[in-house]
Amino acid sequence: MAPGKNITLKSSDGEEFAIEETVAMESQTIRHMIEDDCAESSIPVPNVTAKILSKVIEYCKKHVEFAATKPTDEELKSWDTEFIKVDLNTLYDLILAANYLNVKGLLDLTCETVANMIKGKNPEEIRKRFNIKNDFTPEEEADIRRENQWAFE
């Protein structure tokens, strides 16, 4: 593995991204491919579109930079907070991409962001926000509320 070498990632919709190997290695999935010598000139990333892939690459680039500059916790958190200000559908796509590409920091960041949207809400508010269909019968709903009563005190 020569330092400063470039890796090309190809999104599901055919766009190519040339990035430094160190940035690519933020993804454990790609890291294993490189280490096992399965990486050809261009690595396809079939489930991730160009829009999402460029966002993931932006995250990886910045965090490789952070490893060198060692910012304060506030600086890091501030950048992450700005970065993750996206709509809910993009957030889901980022979660799935981070999961597939195994970028732990991004996966935790995106999941925690969704968790913060759930925190403090009652069931009806959660259903509205996340488009969850209430498929309980009235009896079932009463039962489940009773079972979880302790949580509402």
Added chain:
Amino acid sequence: MESPSPSFTDLPSDIHLNILSFLPPSSISAVACTSRRFSPLPTSPSLWLAMCDRRWGRFTSPGSWAAPNCGSASRRLYNALDKWENLMGFWRRIGHGHGSGGAHAARYPLVFFEWNENSITGFRVSPCNEPGSYDVVKSPFVSLGMSKDGETVCYRWFEEGESETDLGLDPIAVNVSFVGPNHLVVEEGNRGFGSEIEENLEVQLGIQSSSPPDQATLEMYQYFANLTSPSGEKGFRKQKRREKGRRKSLFETEHFVKIGQYCPSSFRPLQGLWKGISENRSLEFYLVAYDDLGGITCRHISNPGSQFSGYSPLFWSPNADFLIPPFSKEELDIYTSRVHTGDFNLNNYDFEGRLVSRILCINSSYNLVIPDLVEGHNGNLRDVEGRIWEYDDGSFGFGFVRDDFVIDLKRVAFEGRILDSVQTKFANL
């Protein structure tokens, strides 16, 4: 044309687990009430384990605490750890003083709790006896964990001679409970961990730092008063105590109060639990705390029954206004030619050539006494003055104008572990 994004429900289960692991139990219940897909959540062992890992995975291995096959055991583990994380750090024994007998460690009033892989252990902590040594003796005191059936269990070790009954080396089951967040009780019984005393306290306990003795005494009286009230659980306990009364008690109940901050912070560089070699070459512990008015107080932690009954103020200052260089000739005269007590030590901690970066004026506790009555001091206030010398590496030492020593201080603990520790027997926890 892009395919539509997934809805929350369509995300894979392991991603749900990842998202939900960040949430408190009340939110889990709320999600469970949204639809059939999520109704099994509150009984899912893997979810509760993921929540434990998220909060405490850095300190311990939640998966190894108990066989987490059933959801309720994992949930009990979460609830137990939620309460027990408050144990971490130093606690100071208060009350009527310890019983007779017992080794040196059992008399010293400090206990320190730390995480293990599958339990939490509290150690009795005391300064090492060897003159000039900075070592800290750790002796296992109590251990908290989970049984195979997912119940909390608490055990206590005994030193030789600590109890009149010969208890041997194996720990016995005890009750450990919180009386409010900063007050801990260790007593006979085998109910493991409980905190039902809390709701009966009339006084709301919002104390963050270690409470002064009178506040803690009030809590203790409340605690014992609740034990004799006729209603429900307390009545049951009263009956048990009557039954127990026929058998000789194995050990005295001990009460502990939490020591608020045992490490310095950037805004409070003097704060914390420190150790230093005193003028008579023994290692002593000192607790420095800041109060709400910006003043600082240093207390010497020692055995009850010694000259300074356990928690006496050693020095204090009404503010933290340091003097900065250039220092006056008078200040330099006070500092130079002092002997650093750390130089007595067996190991080679190098205090030579430390630059003094700041100086703080302090007063010793004798200042609170009528000067005429203090032996040898004829009302000369210089005799109660002292200084803190902060060094350029952030550490500091203190001394009094009346003598020629500098007691340089080191941290007792750092990041959840005791430094320079020497553990007595029972190495197998």
